[in-house]
Amino acid sequence: MSFDLELAPKHKRAPGERCCEPVVYPDVERDQASRMAEVAKALGDPIRLQLVDVLRKHAGKVCVCELVPLFDISQPTLSHHLKKLRAAGIVDSERRGLWAYYYVKPEALKELSTWLS
Amino acid sequence: MSFDLELAPKHKRAPGERCCEPVVYPDVERDQASRMAEVAKALGDPIRLQLVDVLRKHAGKVCVCELVPLFDISQPTLSHHLKKLRAAGIVDSERRGLWAYYYVKPEALKELSTWLS
DNA sequence: TCTATGTATTGACGAGCATCAGTTCAATTG
DNA sequence: CAATTGAACTGATGCTCGTCAATACATAGA
Numbered sequence: 001m002s003f004d005l006e007l008a009p010k011h012k013r014a015p016g017e018r019c020c021e022p023v024v025y026p027d028v029e030r031d032q033a034s035r036m037a038e039v040a041k042a043l044g045d046p047i048r049l050q051l052v053d054v055l056r057k058h059a060g061k062v063c064v065c066e067l068v069p070l071f072d073i074s075q076p077t078l079s080h081h082l083k084k085l086r087a088a089g090i091v092d093s094e095r096r097g098l099w100a101y102y103y104v105k106p107e108a109l110k111e112l113s114t115w116l117s
Numbered sequence: 118m119s120f121d122l123e124l125a126p127k128h129k130r131a132p133g134e135r136c137c138e139p140v141v142y143p144d145v146e147r148d149q150a151s152r153m154a155e156v157a158k159a160l161g162d163p164i165r166l167q168l169v170d171v172l173r174k175h176a177g178k179v180c181v182c183e184l185v186p187l188f189d190i191s192q193p194t195l196s197h198h199l200k201k202l203r204a205a206g207i208v209d210s211e212r213r214g215l216w217a218y219y220y221v222k223p224e225a226l227k228e229l230s231t232w233l234s
Numbered sequence: 235t236c237t238a239t240g241t242a243t244t245g246a247c248g249a250g251c252a253t254c255a256g257t258t259c260a261a262t263t264g
Numbered sequence: 265c266a267a268t269t270g271a272a273c274t275g276a277t278g279c280t281c282g283t284c285a286a287t288a289c290a291t292a293g294a
Contacts, residue, residue, distance in 0.1 A: 033163040033170070040166065044158025045252080046150040053150070053232075065270060077253055079272055084251095098261055098270045113233040115170075116226050162282080182240060194283055196242055201281095215240045215291055 036112045042088035047071050048081050059103035153229045159205035164188050165198050169221055176220035
């Protein structure tokens with residue numbers, strides 16, 4: 001397949017000359033990139049991504065013990081994944097007695113989503 | 118802060134009864150989740166995320182040697198990151214003589230972007 | 235062909251990750 | 265209080281990651 005890719009011609013630099021000077025810079029600042037990368041990293045596991053998918057659509061309806069049988073992992077492992085998602089600021093939880101209800105925080109995915117589109 | 122979170126009440130199960138049956142399932146299928154997680158994982162590093170940001174906006178304008186000074190990493194490390202992005206199907210490259218031009222593949226981020234929004 | 239230069243690969247190292255078995259903690263129920 | 269149950273924590277293991285120094289490869293220019 002072919003793309004509309006104009007290649008800027010380069011020429012070999014003269015001996016001793018500095019290597020190509022950067023001509024462009026990222027529009028995304030370092031700390032913004034770090035924030036978005038942190039979210040992306042947390043979503044970079046199939047189980048966590050599906051967890052977010054479930055929690056986004058069924059917030060408040062599922063407790064952890066209902067999530068466990070959806071995946072072929074142990075309960076401590078699931079708990080570990082939920083902890084990672086919470087550390088990335090994607091989900092939060094509310095406890096009611098013995099049960100813990102997780103939900104996706106509003107705005108949590110917004111920055112990354114906006115940048116992606 | 119408070120959310121509009123309706124909690125489905127749970128009750129302790131009778132002794133010997135099966136633990137909570139799952140009531141919901143992910144809408145995202147396993148292989149779709151794997152594909153998106155792979156893309157998200159590749160974006161889960163600040164340098165790679167900024168690389169994608171630059172390449173998306175300046176495709177064909179930059180060679181690898183111009184990307185190196187943008188980040189505090191060595192040239193082999195940058196090459197390694199570009200390889201990861203290519204393995205995830207996010208970027209591809211074209212070679213012209215000594216220089217390699219990378220670009221973000223169209224549609225590469227679409228699935229994840231759509232799911233996120 | 236020989237040298238210089240842009241890019242990719244290799245090998246190695248420390249750090250972090252996903253996972254589980256075992257355990258702990260908290261809260262409900264009898 | 266004692267037993268039970270949902271959820272989180274601990275420690276350990278094998279794997280992957282990000283990084284660099286060193287090297288290899290490919291091409292341009294003399």
